[in-house]
Ligand SMILES: Nc1nc2c(ncn2[C@@H]2O[C@H](COP(=O)(O)OP(=O)(O)OP(=O)(O)O)[C@@H](O)[C@H]2O)c(=O)[nH]1
């Protein structure tokens with residue numbers, strides 16, 4: 001696989017002003033030469049006439065050459081900046097297909113090679129994937145911080161401290177039996193310190209609410225006015241409203257940007273015991289959505305509210321005469337008059353802000369956090385071990401967790417999942 005020379009059209013869908021075709025691998029330079037007659041010096045651009053095997057002119061293109069290991073993939077590579085017409089791109093790609101030892105790249109294969117050749121670690125590859133998918137300014141900034149090695153550098157620093165601690169523990173093993181030498185309170189303290197530092201990182205806002213949107217779930221008993229509230233928030237008749245209890249069956253997700261923060265507002269089936277099979281499925285889904293919600297909007301009696309870390313208790317239909325008295329700790333809203341809606345948006349935005357990483361801060365994704373949990377746990381173990389053999393073992397486990405985080409200990413399934421997120425040509 002790694003011996004192959006790969007190529008792909010790496011820029012946007014033709015027709016476009018320019019189309020970039022990348023070639024990477026041991027035969028990349030030979031392929032570039034075959035097309036362009038000759039290649040410019042490394043890292044310099046030059047115009048070349050691209051010709052196929054029979055000498056027919058395909059296009060005039062700007063050609064760049066990169067020499068291993070100083071290239072994005074770490075391999076010899078060539079970039080062709082052609083005219084961006086569909087036929088131009090097809091002609092150049094088919095000329096490349098016809099060359100010996102060359103094949104079309106899989107999606108994400110260039111980045112995968114960059115990773116395999118140590119140009120980037122797994123956290124930076126994740127950052128690149130996020131960057132390509134980024135749609136908002138804050139998503140772009142967070143992705144860039146990751147792609148630029150923000151987390152890689154932090155992990156390298158942690159690994160260095162771990163190595164020092166490991167070396168101390170290993171040294172102490174030589175003195176086992178000698179109480180004074182083996183029991184090292186300073187080592188235990190340093191392990192606990194590092195564990196605390198990792199735990200502080202784990203307590204910070206995570207990447208998912210920023211990437212996938214903050215999950216705001218509207219729940220409550222049937223006919224509480226959940227769907228009406230959603231329509232009032234988004235300002236259009238997005239979901240079905242009727243006076244029939246049990247109108248909403250399956251959940252409905254409504255994307256929403258509130259103050260630039262991406263959110264997913266979810267309407268759910270009214271929670272009640274039911275013999276209707278379909279409704280029962282809807283109720284079950286509603287319950288698990290409530291559990292997974294970042295923010296819960298609860299329209300119902302307070303004592304019936306599900307346990308949730310960030311509930312906003314609402315008193316709906318506040319315009320109705322018999323609903324004029326709202327309980328003290330709830331916010332009165334009316335989908336009909338619009339009363340309370342601006343205040344509700346205010347509350348949602350404030351709760352969401354606490355869930356989102358600070359500007360430019362590194363936010364851990366689920367995968368990274370899981371390995372950090374392991375590392376912190378292993379360090380806690382090491383801190384509590386008086387026996388240096390066990391302490392050394394804990395420290396080794398912590399280092400292994402970091403190796404999994406950066407991809408140094410390789411896990412094919414993780415790699416496959418990540419690199420399949422990339423588009424063709426990346
Ligand atoms: N007066 C008044 N009526 C409302 C308000 N919100 C909802 N309603 C009415 O209450 C009834 C139920 O509203 P829905 O929005 O369908 O309630 P729901 O909670 O989604 O109901 P299910 O999906 O069946 O669980 C409808 O007849 C709405 O017109 C409100 O703020 N004021």
Ligand SMILES: [K+]
Nearest residue numbers: 223242244247
């Ligand atoms: K209803």
Ligand SMILES: [Mg+2]
Nearest residue numbers: 226227247248
């Ligand atoms: Mg409804």
